[in-house]
Amino acid sequence: MNAFAALYDKEVRGLFLQPIAWVLMAVFLLVVGYTFATSLALTKTASLSQVIFQASTVLLLLVPLISMRLLAEERRHGTLEMLLATPVREYQIVLAKFAASMTLIAAMLAPTLVYPVVLAWFGQPEWGPIYSGYLGLLLLAGFFNALGLALSALTSNQIVAATLTLGLSLLLWMIDSLAAVLAPPWDDLLLQASLLAHFTPFATGAMYLSDAGFFIGGTLLALFCAVRALARR
Amino acid sequence: MISPASDHRPGLSGPVLLAHDLTYDYGRHRALSGLSFELARGEVLGLLGPNGAGKSTCLRLLTGYLTPTRGYATLAGFDVTQDGPAARRHLGYVPEDPLLYPHLTVDELLRLFARLKECPAPSLTDECDRVASRLALNEVRKRAAGKLSRGFRQRVAIALALLGAPELLILDEPTNGLDPWQVIELRELIQQLAAEHAIIVTSHVLSEIERVAHRALFLREGRLLGSYVIARDQPGELERQFLAMTRPSA
Numbered sequence: 001m002n003a004f005a006a007l008y009d010k011e012v013r014g015l016f017l018q019p020i021a022w023v024l025m026a027v028f029l030l031v032v033g034y035t036f037a038t039s040l041a042l043t044k045t046a047s048l049s050q051v052i053f054q055a056s057t058v059l060l061l062l063v064p065l066i067s068m069r070l071l072a073e074e075r076r077h078g079t080l081e082m083l084l085a086t087p088v089r090e091y092q093i094v095l096a097k098f099a100a101s102m103t104l105i106a107a108m109l110a111p112t113l114v115y116p117v118v119l120a121w122f123g124q125p126e127w128g129p130i131y132s133g134y135l136g137l138l139l140l141a142g143f144f145n146a147l148g149l150a151l152s153a154l155t156s157n158q159i160v161a162a163t164l165t166l167g168l169s170l171l172l173w174m175i176d177s178l179a180a181v182l183a184p185p186w187d188d189l190l191l192q193a194s195l196l197a198h199f200t201p202f203a204t205g206a207m208y209l210s211d212a213g214f215f216i217g218g219t220l221l222a223l224f225c226a227v228r229a230l231a232r233r
Numbered sequence: 234m235i236s237p238a239s240d241h242r243p244g245l246s247g248p249v250l251l252a253h254d255l256t257y258d259y260g261r262h263r264a265l266s267g268l269s270f271e272l273a274r275g276e277v278l279g280l281l282g283p284n285g286a287g288k289s290t291c292l293r294l295l296t297g298y299l300t301p302t303r304g305y306a307t308l309a310g311f312d313v314t315q316d317g318p319a320a321r322r323h324l325g326y327v328p329e330d331p332l333l334y335p336h337l338t339v340d341e342l343l344r345l346f347a348r349l350k351e352c353p354a355p356s357l358t359d360e361c362d363r364v365a366s367r368l369a370l371n372e373v374r375k376r377a378a379g380k381l382s383r384g385f386r387q388r389v390a391i392a393l394a395l396l397g398a399p400e401l402l403i404l405d406e407p408t409n410g411l412d413p414w415q416v417i418e419l420r421e422l423i424q425q426l427a428a429e430h431a432i433i434v435t436s437h438v439l440s441e442i443e444r445v446a447h448r449a450l451f452l453r454e455g456r457l458l459g460s461y462v463i464a465r466d467q468p469g470e471l472e473r474q475f476l477a478m479t480r481p482s483a
Binding site: 079085 | 297298318322324332333336341345346350354390403
């Protein structure tokens, strides 16, 4: 626990001291803020579903830029060798990096909580889709982040890690677009693998445990792969 | 002068490190083949060989960073592969040209590694103070590691390795990039540390190994060619032995 806490501290400090963290936060808030303002002006309804969908797309693009450096940079700088010469275990390194990058993602999302406050001030929003939307965003970002961490464990090149994460995330995001032209059971299989299909219920307030289980299971599997990749070296 | 690899200085306590038949393959290439040796507390071992001889692979196997294809190593009685965390509690490792974490100050680095090395909380600050004083780091403790000179960075890396008073210190090319004064300081430091630790040091500067080590292992193409007990009263003999043993035609 002490090792995890020590590594978490180091990672959070490392993430927030990098200019890229603040640039990513600024870009995220700019795009999501623009979506909030325009959707409010055009629809005049107290709903955040447009914002939640837009935020999910922006996270798909930005999370690989956060996760790409997590292990690839340690490998490139040779600091991974120093870390692994201490009694620390691989899973502690992976979990600390995951937790720290999730902290950054949560910090990106936190300022957008002002939007529901604004909606509540001027109207009567439905709170269910807002709660489930934010939970869905965290679960989705956790999945992207864990996937990026696993791919970052396989290479010392950050660009390669980011590109692979983005490509794979994008593929899984829209994989169900082919489902309409495929025969059973392949259509169902693609729907089951689709991130968008599992995320949509969160954004619309119809949350199912199976969708949460999909994201949590996928995240745990990716983290397990990251630990294995780190242990194989 | 050439002696079996298991020779070590008489009168020293039992082995801190035991390597037996250590072998490692990178794909089809055998980087290290059947290396066996022991190292006792108070002994400084020089690991010598031309580039590609298998020195770095050997060190990575001893630190547990790589898993041997065959054979094993024990550190303080713990198998480095099977019982890695327990073995690594007795290890201090300084890689070649350590980059450290540039955004952390020396103090933060010391506290980070003290926690990773499981130094108990009440004595953590004392332990950091101890190694900082020993390595004369007090004047740079508040400075970010990324702004340190090469010499100070090397000292910080050694300080991190010394946290928790490990039984074995591994120094990979510690004199690389240091100026002559820093080399002399480092040599004196290794000589002092040898009283309390077993030390493995690699270097391409044979005269430095001759001054600090008690024994040298010669590697070439992943194989142990022999071991040489260094005689302080025969300066230059190590170089002659090295050339004789590692020359490609030898």
